[in-house]
Amino acid sequence: MLKHIAESIRNNQNVLEKREINPIVQYIDTHSFKSAKIFSDIGEDAAALKNKDKYILITTDRIKTSFIEQHPYGAGF
Numbered sequence: 192m193l194k195h196i197a198e199s200i201r202n203n204q205n206v207l208e209k210r211e212i213n214p215i216v217q218y219i220d221t222h223s224f225k226s227a228k229i230f231s232d233i234g235e236d237a238a239a240l241k242n243k244d245k246y247i248l249i250t251t252d253r254i255k256t257s258f259i260e261q262h263p264y265g266a267g268f
Contacts, residue, residue: 205255212253 200206237250258265 208255209253 236252237248240247240249
């Protein structure tokens with residue numbers, strides 16, 4: 192059962208499409224500014240910037256082009 196679940200995840204089209212952006216994520220990680228004020232280990236698509244006694248949360252996410260085309264309001268446009 193567990194092997195079936197793992198295989199389903201590995202072959203899921205949404206997961207496979209995430210691999211397309213891996214070179215971009217790696218480039219950003221390699222070339223981004225590093226600072227003790229930036230907490231980037233809270234997720235692959237989020238970071239928190241410390242500003243005095245507050246934090247600014249920065250997040251990004253990839254939305255499939257087909258979803259944006261078919262549901263622009265659902266995608267936030």
